[in-house]
Amino acid sequence: MNAVAAVGIDAGSTTAKAVAVDAGGGMVASRLEPTRPRLEEQAAELIGALERDLHTAGAVPVVATGYGRRLVRDAARRVTEITCHARGVFRALGHGGTLVDIGGQDAKAIRISDDGKPVDFAMNDKCAAGTGRFLEHTAARLGIAVDDLGARALATDVEEPISSTCTVFAESEIISLIGRGADVDEIVRGLHRSLVGRIVTMARLVGITPPLIVSGGVALNPGVREMMSQATGFEVVLPPHPQLMGAYGAALLGLDE
Numbered sequence: 228m229n230a231v232a233a234v235g236i237d238a239g240s241t242t243a244k245a246v247a248v249d250a251g252g253g254m255v256a257s258r259l260e261p262t263r264p265r266l267e268e269q270a271a272e273l274i275g276a277l278e279r280d281l282h283t284a285g286a287v288p289v290v291a292t293g294y295g296r297r298l299v300r301d302a303a304r305r306v307t308e309i310t311c312h313a314r315g316v317f318r319a320l321g322h323g324g325t326l327v328d329i330g331g332q333d334a335k336a337i338r339i340s341d342d343g344k345p346v347d348f349a350m351n352d353k354c355a356a357g358t359g360r361f362l363e364h365t366a367a368r369l370g371i372a373v374d375d376l377g378a379r380a381l382a383t384d385v386e387e388p389i390s391s392t393c394t395v396f397a398e399s400e401i402i403s404l405i406g407r408g409a410d411v412d413e414i415v416r417g418l419h420r421s422l423v424g425r426i427v428t429m430a431r432l433v434g435i436t437p438p439l440i441v442s443g444g445v446a447l448n449p450g451v452r453e454m455m456s457q458a459t460g461f462e463v464v465l466p467p468h469p470q471l472m473g474a475y476g477a478a479l480l481g482l483d484e
């Protein structure tokens with residue numbers, strides 16, 4: 228195994244991620260777990276566990292990002308998710324484009340230049356309906372695992388339109404659709420359409436410079452990717468380990484320390 232040169236930690240609202248890189252910027256190890264209420268302790272444990280795995284305790288710089296980055300005591304630097312996702316994705320793919328990072332409680336659109344700089348961004352952290360939380364809540368209501376949602380949305384061409392613009396009201400709408408005997412896959416497809424509509428509107432705010440790139444946990448959903456491509460007419464590119472791109476970018480910034 229190559230020697231670890233830096234660690235990045237992404238203290239997200241839904242998941243906490245840690246990534247270690249070697250001096251060449253290759254990802255050598257990672258950890259991901261659900262965010263716990265005591266994020267300060269969790270971040271320290273996560274870094275400790277990663278360092279123990281790799282026998283590097285305390286020897287390498289740590290850069291923190293994510294909503295809880297200020298709670299990461301061991302961080303040499305704290306950097307915004309915009310900078311870290313752009314850095315991680317550009318390194319992973321080797322090209323720019325318009326990146327959409329869809330996490331558990333927020334979503335961001337970031338236009339990345341041909342030389343890897345984040346040149347514009349827009350963010351939704353006010354409304355759950357444009358985030359992973361929307362699909363999580365509605366999946367729970369339908370009794371479907373989040374991992375299976377995308378396949379269910381793609382299993383049909385027909386969709387039940389979801390008119391509610393709020394997660395709570397969408398849940399009530401689902402209950403009445405089920406009561407009327409609507410097909411579950413068609414409801415799921417309608418929910419994806421609603422989320423994708425919000426995401427594409429946000430991406431257009433910064434301008435779509437193709438390809439569209441997706442990161443964050445919701446990038447793992449094939450229904451979201453396919454329907455984003457249909458809605459825009461642009462190719463949607465998935466980097467390897469999309470949920471780790473923020474932590475990876477943070478670790479790469481750690482190499483500059």
Ligand code: ADP
Nearest residue numbers: 239240241242330331359374443444445447448
């Ligand atoms: P944050 O960084 O904001 O804490 P993440 O980027 O880790 O959040 O994304 C969390 C979201 O990703 C959750 O809403 C979850 O439902 C979604 N998610 C995680 N894994 C999958 C998967 N395999 N398929 C679809 N969605 C997923």
